[in-house]
Amino acid sequence: DSGVTQTPKHLITATGQRVTLRCSPRSGDLSVYWYQQSLDQGLQFLIQYYNGEERAKGNILERFSAQQFPDLHSELNLSSLELGDSALYFCASSVENSVNEKLFFGSGTQLSVL
Amino acid sequence: DAKTTQPNSMESNEEEPVHLPCNHSTISGTDYIHWYRQLPSQGPEYVIHGLTSNVNNRMASLAIAEDRKSSTLILHRATLRDAAVYYCILRDWGGSEKLVFGKGTKLTVNP
Numbered sequence: 001d002s003g004v005t006q007t008p009k010h011l012i013t014a015t016g017q018r019v020t021l022r023c024s025p026r027s028g029d030l031s032v033y034w035y036q037q038s039l040d041q042g043l044q045f046l047i048q049y050y051n052g053e054e055r056a057k058g059n060i061l062e063r064f065s066a067q068q069f070p071d072l073h074s075e076l077n078l079s080s081l082e083l084g085d086s087a088l089y090f091c092a093s094s095v096e097n098s099v100n101e102k103l104f105f106g107s108g109t110q111l112s113v114l
Numbered sequence: 115d116a117k118t119t120q121p122n123s124m125e126s127n128e129e130e131p132v133h134l135p136c137n138h139s140t141i142s143g144t145d146y147i148h149w150y151r152q153l154p155s156q157g158p159e160y161v162i163h164g165l166t167s168n169v170n171n172r173m174a175s176l177a178i179a180e181d182r183k184s185s186t187l188i189l190h191r192a193t194l195r196d197a198a199v200y201y202c203i204l205r206d207w208g209g210s211e212k213l214v215f216g217k218g219t220k221l222t223v224n225p
Contacts, residue, residue: 002157002159004157033212033213035215042215042216042217043152043158043201043215044215045212045213045214045215048212056212058212090157090158092157092158092213099144099145099146099205099206100146100163100165102148102160102163103150103158103160103213104160105157105158105159106157107156107157108156108157
């Protein structure tokens with residue numbers, strides 16, 4: 001158990017809908033990272049927050065947005081869903097924002113868009 | 115982000131040592147070398163990381179070449195539970211501390 005909690009574990013929805021994925025980082029971790037994993041693209045970095053502020057952006061679509069709340073949990077919002085958005089979404093956390101520290105990953109949310 | 119090159123797949127036998135190579139010829143002086151693994155149906159898991167010196171922990175050892183252009187992750191006695199995709203990643207201080215995953219090496223462990 002990494003200590004990072006993601007909910008829900010599975011999500012099935014239809015094209016055009018909007019969903020929210022939730023991540024609770026390990027206690028005390030200030031950084032939260034979101035990744036998308038699909039069969040053809042591998043693990044893709046989406047976005048990072050540090051202590052409530054956006055820190056880095058990766059291959060995140062304009063239809064996707066995220067935020068980190070004062071209690072440090074984070075939410076990833078996916079809207080106008082398309083079939084191609086079906087993937088595993090992982091959240092990770094770390095204590096600070098240093099390259100000399102490890103990330104702890106949650107077990108992911110499996111999103112299926114039908 | 116500096117790039118890494120890993121073999122697509124490797125095979126090992128249970129209880130034998132495994133050496134997983136990684137080439138990173140464009141590494142900069144401040145890049146840390148990180149290794150993560152992803153077991154089937156799970157999120158990635160930290161294995162080990164280092165900068166210049168060899169590193170050991172309870173999971174593995176990391177051997178870093180003197181010129182830092184390559185490194186090797188060593189699993190001393192492979193178990194069936196070590197079957198996973200292993201990712202070698204460089205993290206640098208330049209602009210973002212995110213982890214950028216490549217395709218990794220799929221390790222198969224035979225009983």
